[in-house]
Amino acid sequence: MAKTKRSFQRVTIKDVAEYAKVGVGTVSRVLNNSPHVDQHTRQRVLEAIKVLGYFPNPHARRLSTGSSQLITVITPEMKGDFYQILMSAIDEVLFKYGYSSLLYPLYNEKKYEALKRSSDILLSTDGLIVDAVNVDKVLSNIIKPQTPVVCIEQDSDDYDSIMVDNYYGGVIAGDYFADFDMDIFVVTHRKTHELESTVFDERLEGFQESLEKKGRSIDKVYYVPLDWESTFEVARRIFYRFKRCAIFTTTDYLAVPIIEVARTMGLKVGEDVRVCGFDDLPIAQILEITTVRQPIAEMGRLAAETLVKRISGKLKEKPKKYILKPELVIRST
Amino acid sequence: MAKTKRSFQRVTIKDVAEYAKVGVGTVSRVLNNSPHVDQHTRQRVLEAIKVLGYFPNPHARRLSTGSSQLITVITPEMKGDFYQILMSAIDEVLFKYGYSSLLYPLYNEKKYEALKRSSDILLSTDGLIVDAVNVDKVLSNIIKPQTPVVCIEQDSDDYDSIMVDNYYGGVIAGDYFADFDMDIFVVTHRKTHELESTVFDERLEGFQESLEKKGRSIDKVYYVPLDWESTFEVARRIFYRFKRCAIFTTTDYLAVPIIEVARTMGLKVGEDVRVCGFDDLPIAQILEITTVRQPIAEMGRLAAETLVKRISGKLKEKPKKYILKPELVIRST
DNA sequence: CTGAAAGCGCTTACAG
DNA sequence: CTGAAAGCGCTTACAG
Known part of the structure; x- marks a missing residue:
């Protein structure tokens, strides 16, 4: 199509490069905090970015790198303390590895339909953590077989699963x-x-x-x-x-x-x-x-650690089941 | 880099095209349900997709079209019926226009930090609905000025806002x-x-x-x-x-x-x-x-409708404040 | 109805 | 340290 222009022209890395009088590669290096950039050049680029109000296009970045540094967490609900604890634990680990989480709660039947309709919601993040949902039933045919997935509170034949006994x-x-x-x-x-x-x-x-x-x-x-x-x-x-x-x-x-x-x-x-x-x-x-x-936080952490390892390819064995032991806590009731 | 190969070679539209003995454009048309494709050609392509286990790459699609058909909903919490009602209403409208929602709840300080650190979480969807969070404080410097945003339960100078009196x-x-x-x-x-x-x-x-x-x-x-x-x-x-x-x-x-x-x-x-x-x-x-x-569902619907209009460019006026009236419901208490 | 090709906006190996 | 260029995997106007 070549000649088509978006109605509102965005400022791209090319504009920044021209303004700073450098190549796009250099701008990219500045953006990614590469150490191999001269201090003065870096300053010029940073200045250009500010002046032009440049924001990187994440889609382009992801197409190029093949990764979004995002993971999706699927839960059956969005209410209650349980999820807050679980999510906090997951986020804590994810953050450490430079990932962030996005939530997709299946709080009603329609959400499930929406998922089936446009499965690329799930393909657009680097991996999935699925809590208490029958993954094998929900995900088959929706995502690529090689998509990294870890299940919590749910058994699975296809993916790693973290459960409590x-x-x-x-x-x-x-x-x-x-x-x-x-x-x-x-x-x-x-x-x-x-x-x-x-x-x-x-x-x-x-x-x-x-x-x-x-x-x-x-x-x-x-x-x-x-x-x-x-x-x-x-x-x-x-x-x-x-x-x-x-x-x-x-x-x-x-x-x-x-x-x-x-x-x-x-x-x-x-x-x-x-x-x-x-x-x-x-x-x-x-x-x-x-x-x-129930070691909720531990389950969250383990799920996140396992997922990150799967994504990075460090974990290559077949899916594993982690079964954690609950313990009785006697208090005043 | 040219010669670099991903460690695991994915099947792309090109592979499908070769297998089906058509051009990539035709595969794309089949993928997007274009009516201008011969029935037999379509069948061959569909067959190839199935045989090769092809899944489209959403990043490439988004880079090309400039849109993800996704919107992010930011909330301060993830608990309670209020959010469920609000989200259901939002989703209902979004679904109608072919969009889906992803949740980003700011349930603790760290989530907010994560957002600041990698703001492209927000740039990777087509728009934002922000509930009960001080948008002007949170979002300035994080997203592009032209990003479509609608606030709920929160006043804003920069964006449309839906509030109840x-x-x-x-x-x-x-x-x-x-x-x-x-x-x-x-x-x-x-x-x-x-x-x-x-x-x-x-x-x-x-x-x-x-x-x-x-x-x-x-x-x-x-x-x-x-x-x-x-x-x-x-x-x-x-x-x-x-x-x-x-x-x-x-x-x-x-x-x-x-x-x-x-x-x-x-x-x-x-x-x-x-x-x-x-x-x-x-x-x-x-x-x-x-x-x-409080007309919670109505607020959700109005927010979603407004956001979709902003995204499509149908709404070009400056940000508007919608103030809904609550009403007294006398029951048995 | 269909294919060849340009373009979307980045990253990165390569050659200075 | 830096630039030119190929490539990531799609979409789509154009010319059959």
Whole structure:
């Protein structure tokens, strides 16, 4: 097309070179902080950049280098402390290696559709970290097979995956509860979408089997949506009948309203009522909730480190599964 | 460099062209669904794409077209229903015009640093929507002056801005409360970071002035962090002394624990205790909370529409301020 | 409908 | 230390 001009002419590296009376290569070197540039030349170029208001075109740079120094993080949600901790840990590592992260949360069905429609959203960054989404189902056919991907909280045949042993986490909570001479309840969330992760079920399963091994059993499992309002209702229902019981919630998030209701109903939490959560979110630390600690930050860091190694080609073996151990943290509930 | 080869040779449009025995232009036309391609040729190209496992290089495409069909949304947080509603509305409009969104939440100081360090995160998408962050402070010197930007919940000298009249929202809540013969309290959040928005203060100010105009006044303002735990404490403190009062919270989020505590303490919410929130979040609808409705989705849609117009060049006037009116929604609290 | 070719704006090996 | 030039992988006006 040659003669076509953009309606608004941008200032390019060529303009800077002309103004500074140097070659484009030199401008590029200044831009990339190459040490092989004379101090005076560098000053002239910097001056030209300022005067002309030049900003480099990232697309051109990326086409040339083949890299964007960006990675995309896909999550099923965008709410909650869990993601904040995870993302902070990921960013910390990424930053160290000169990368930044962009978030693509699949908070509704449409986001997923958008992803399928224009998969190059994902091809435009150097790699992906995918949390708690069924990658093998979502990503096949969308991205190139060689795209570097690391999954968190999700098993995968094709990529590295970082998981916590949720079953074992349930087991240690069960072992702990088995000694309590009380009715035992579980409040958990039921998977509603095919792409949702199965972590809650695994925790419940471990808890249940541990209990059975010790001759105990769950008196009732309550399924709730992941919000506090519904959990308030369930808590009221439980405490209306049982003034003495032990409750295992498959995430700390659900433990909060339960403790709140118990307290306002005058029940002694930590004595009459025992509560054990899962995750060790900041809120569990603040409210002194007994919980099964999941090393969230460690998972994030490990995912980021692994991804960076894959991108740089330092890691060439076939996908590996990293399974981290959760641990019981006994606090005041 | 000419002779340099990437370590792993990617399959390009040229390979596809050779395999299908057509020119690269034709492959490109097939890729872009041009109608001017013979059915049989198209089939051959599609076949070649499949056989070779070809995926287009988005960087090359963007360099060529000058557009990425992507926009970045910057938010101060990544938690809460507010953002979900806002993002869904933004995405809905963006999708219509063939755009997708990527999130860049400034959830900690480091994210802001990362942004400053490599500003081309922002230059690599076609435009920005910035929510509740002081754009003029954050973005100057980071992006090109001509980059299309729309701000939400934040005033700006340089860009279009979409705001709700928070002061007026406070006023209508004040007008409503002025008639109640009870002590009046406010629970709100204090801005702690220079980049945080001032919406809570504006709401409080409108509320206060409206009350004073009617010869009433606020008995006490409680400042809390934006979490439920602290608000539980405050609520207990209030209801311990006052069994009858009216409480205005500058966001629905803070109204929830207050209502919960009142109820579990046996107070009649809607009679002895009056509560009015702000925002009209989903939770306010579920719990039937009286509130000042903020048209969140409308703000998102308007922001997206405006941004798309700016990008396409259809909007050429100087930056405009859109101020939407909130409205009082009286429900059962 | 199709191909050859210029151009998008950078980077970088090469030859001074 | 520096410049000229090839190349990154696309798109698209032009001339069949």
